[in-house]
Amino acid sequence: MADQPTATERFIQGILPENPVYRQMLGLCPVLAITNNMKAAITMAASVTFVLFCANVVTSLIRNLLKPHLRIVVFTLTIATFVTIADRLLAAYLYQMSKTLGPYIPLIIVNCIIICRCEVCASKQSIFIAGSDALGQSLGFALALSSIAAVREILGTGMFFELRVLPAAWPDWVIMALPPGAFLTFGVMLAAVNWISSKKEKN
Amino acid sequence: MMMESKDRESTGSSSILERIKKNSLVQGWLVLILALFFGSALASVQLSLGPKIEMNKLNETLDKVPELVLGASQLDEMEAKNQKLDIEPMTVNVDKNNKKVSYNVYKTTYNGKIIGWVVKTKGQGYAGNIELLVGLDSGIESITGLFILDQKETPGLGNKIVTEKWRKQFINKPTKNQLIVVKDGADALNEIDAITGATISSRSVSNILNIAITDLKGQLISG
Secondary structure, three states: OOOOOOOHHHHHHHHOOOOOOOOOOOOOHHHHOOOOOHHHHHHHHHHHHHHHHHHHHHHHHHHHHHHHHHHHHHHHHHHHHHHHHHHHHEEEEEHHHHHHHHHHHHHHHHHHHHHHHHHHHHOOHHHHHHHHHHHHHHHHHHHHHHHHHHHHHHHHOOOEEEEEOOOOOOOOOHHHOOOOHOOOOOOOHHHHHHHHHHHHHHO | HHHHHHHHHHHHHHHHHHHHHHHHHHHHHHHHHHHHHHHHHHHHHHHHHHHHHHHHHHHHHHHHHHHHHOOOHHHHHHOOOOOOEEEEEEEEEEEEEEEEEEEEEEEEEEEOOOEEEEEEEEEEEEOOOEEEEEEEOOOEEEEEEEEEEEEEOOOOHHHHHOHHHHHHHHHEEEOEEEEEOOOOOOOOOOEOOOOOOOOHHHHHHHHHHHHHHHHHHHHHHHH
16 A cells, blocks of 8 residues: 555546546546537536545545445445535526436546546545545546537537627537537647647657 | 264354345345435425426416517517416316317406417427417417417427417417418418428428317317
8 A cells, every 4th residue: 555645646636647537537428418509518527526536535534344245335335425426416506507417427427537536536535535535536637528518609609607708790600519529629629638748758 | 972963053054144244135225225315305395396397387478468469569568567367277178189289278258258279289390299288369260479489390490390480470360261481481470481391390380279179269268
């Protein structure tokens, strides 16, 4: 167990060096499905932050009681509880948004980012480190979601946060708002991230 | 002999302990306790938020009813005078080819006089169901408004059925004839302009309206 990263390291790693989407390629379902506008992307990122933070803290609290062959069941149980709470909260206070996101909120249960952080960090380290790890990873996830959503919303509808940014004469690239647009944008962004980091390595 | 039996006894008691340790209920005590704890936590969340969520669903419909019956300008006028419509939700059953179809209908009255009706109905769209509210005048002679509650049409094309620009052409359409969707500019009274690239979605909405109006026409006036 030697050389476990500290809280600050965990936090910083989650944002860019170990970005859950661009580096670990985890949790791609919401990345592709709900990034055609910024509002939905931000709501999704906030829900994931809530679930990841709570799941990490609870897992870290009970880490000494975990049995190796039952740990995944405990993780899933914890995650499912907080996802359900997030889902009900959205339905009660952001009803329209909860209708837009539809099944993708309950699907956070199977989002690999969260189970991965419980396994890699929270089940081995203290609450403080697990919490900062959750915040770092969530910030990385939010950055990835909003970078893709920004491109898709602007090119697809000429708007950003539902405010017009491109002139009305802009011919909306409908394909960007449709599922193919998600794959195209994600592919190009991923290539760009890899290109930049390979250039950095050479220097 | 005695030694042997003593040995057997001691291995027997330790194997019972082993068995208890290996029992799946003992192994899974943490899972069981967490399940109980999380279960009750979720129950209390549902208890406290459930009514609010139900209200949200109902309000979504009720909020729209006055505008669908009166139109935006007349609604503003009424609100300025602090007048309020009475909305009475009801269920109307229609016998159709020996099949029972039920509609959620909102009867709106003002000082006891019927102002109009709002009908909640749904039908197949291009992708999934389209659920909508349609406002009708007191005699079911013309459409007074249309609102799309839920749809899964293609973003950028079919989902333009929710835009006010497209919806408002339904206002004041007579119900005498079936609505027909046309692609090259609507001019007859019962014609509706299709959305470019989304003829099927446009047609679905008109068909849903046609069906609901034919079903309810006789029912609401006599009832």
